[in-house]
Structures are given as C-alpha cells and as structure tokens.
Amino acid sequence: MNSELTSDRTDYLLYEKTAAIYDSQRFCGWAGRWGHHRQVAILKNLTDNWQGKKVLEIGCGTGRITESLTRWGAEVTASDISKQMLQAARARFSTHQKLPAPQFRLMSVFDIDINLQGYDYVIMVNVLGRLSKPRQAIQRISSKMSKTCKFVFTFPCLTSILFPFGLLVNARGKSLGRDVTSHWYMPGTIEKYCSDAGLRILRLFGHHYVPVPRILFLTLPLFWACDQIIAKFFPRRCPSVFVECELPATAER
Numbered sequence: 001m002n003s004e005l006t007s008d009r010t011d012y013l014l015y016e017k018t019a020a021i022y023d024s025q026r027f028c029g030w031a032g033r034w035g036h037h038r039q040v041a042i043l044k045n046l047t048d049n050w051q052g053k054k055v056l057e058i059g060c061g062t063g064r065i066t067e068s069l070t071r072w073g074a075e076v077t078a079s080d081i082s083k084q085m086l087q088a089a090r091a092r093f094s095t096h097q098k099l100p101a102p103q104f105r106l107m108s109v110f111d112i113d114i115n116l117q118g119y120d121y122v123i124m125v126n127v128l129g130r131l132s133k134p135r136q137a138i139q140r141i142s143s144k145m146s147k148t149c150k151f152v153f154t155f156p157c158l159t160s161i162l163f164p165f166g167l168l169v170n171a172r173g174k175s176l177g178r179d180v181t182s183h184w185y186m187p188g189t190i191e192k193y194c195s196d197a198g199l200r201i202l203r204l205f206g207h208h209y210v211p212v213p214r215i216l217f218l219t220l221p222l223f224w225a226c227d228q229i230i231a232k233f234f235p236r237r238c239p240s241v242f243v244e245c246e247l248p249a250t251a252e253r
Ligand SMILES: C[S@@+](CC[C@H](N)C(=O)[O-])C[C@H]1O[C@@H](n2cnc3c(N)ncnc32)[C@H](O)[C@@H]1O
Pocket: 007, 011, 012, 015, 016, 058, 059, 060, 061, 062, 063, 064, 065, 079, 080, 081, 082, 085, 107, 108, 109, 110, 124, 125, 126, 127, 130, 131
C-alpha cells in the first residue's frame, strides 16, 4: 500500500490477530445470529433482484456478508486490508463449494484502485466506525463511483438508545474491551461527510447490531422493540444505521 491515506494499523490489527475466531466471537448464539440476520435482511431488500449485480465490498472480513451477496447471485469483488481476514473469507468459500467464489482483493479503502464503472453497489458493513479517517474513506469511495452506483454502509449511531456506550467508546477512542479504533457518530456528522463527498443520501435503515452478543442477550427485549418499532419510525435511534447514497445526476464526473 502506498497512498498517503494508507490506514492506521490500529484500525485493523485486532482483525489480523483474531480472524480465526472473529465470527464465533460476534455472531455466535442466537443473539449474535439475530444481529447477523437483521443486517442481511436489510441488504437483501435493497433491490428486487441481486442476480448479476456488480458489487465491491470493502472490509469484507471473513466474508460474512459476501456469502449472502454471492448466494443471491451478485458478482462480488471482496476486499479487505487484512490478509488474515481475507484468508478466512477464502476458507469460507472453499468449504461451501457450491457458492460461486467472489474475487478477493487485498486493498485499503483509502487506496481503492478499481474502476467502478459498471458497478451497481459499493458495500461497507461494520467498517466505518473502525476507521480513524472516515471522512477520507467516504471521499475516496465517492471519487471512484459512477452515477449508476450506490454506496451502502453502516455506522454506529450516537443518537441511539445505546448512546451511553457510544460516549464511553468515543472517550476511549477504541472499542470497549478490545484494542481497535472505534467511534460512534452523530447522524449529522455522517450526512456532512457524505455531502462534502458529493453524495446524496437516499435512505437510512436502523437496526440493532452491536458487536457484543452478550450485551445483546441481556437486553433482548430492548432490541426486539428496537427492531419492531424504533427501526421503523426512528432509524436514528438505532445503535447501527445503514446509509444508502448515490451521486446525484448533476454530479460532474
Ligand atoms: C468489524 S470488521 C467487519 C467485517 C465484515 N464487514 C463484517 O461485517 O462481518 C471490520 C473489517 O474492516 C477491515 N478494515 C479495517 N481498516 C480497513 C481499511 N482501511 N480498508 C479496508 N478494510 C479495512 C478490517 O480488516 C476488518 O476485516
């Protein structure tokens, strides 16, 4: 990697070290699996038909989301800055031999060198909150997009019902109990990053994902309410928010 925007190692070092146990730590038990299914359901409904859609996934990790995208028929380029995470993702596809394997790329979001002409989606799930330079990441992605491409990403939301956790995380500058960059954002900050990068926000989808299944488990009734009621009417009150955005037709390219 050679760009001046190459990532801070604390953004991803934890993932290098824990790639082999990443899924079992976060998506184990039914609380963890529920969080996973909620994210996958939101992505599934973004379009009527994923068949043949071209997708660049950034920060694909172990291929948790990549697997669903390929099952739906999307043509995926799955990228990550961590060799170990990519290795875990490759292993997932070699054990599911009926799945069409995506193309894998070792690449930082700050160094995207793929021509995105013809791509339908750029997808980045559970990554923005880990980046020490989120504004630059959004700018880099936007600079590579065409007007027919949509960018879909999640961010940890500071105006959510879990804001005390968010405030703690922000005060530490890293995750609670884990040594990795972490930051929760006010929706207005994310909106500003998008508009500064020339992107127009189309939709927000709130959901309850937080990467700690045990906390999820203790607070299941709260999260159930979050999913059934809060997500529908007040997406900005959910702990994690999907943003779908695009370049406006008038954007200069
Ligand atoms: C919390 S994990 C999410 C993985 C996957 N998207 C998921 O939701 O299961 C964050 C991922 O972002 C990757 N990452 C961190 N910094 C990155 C960067 N600058 N460019 C690309 N990926 C990065 C990490 O290596 C890690 O795999």
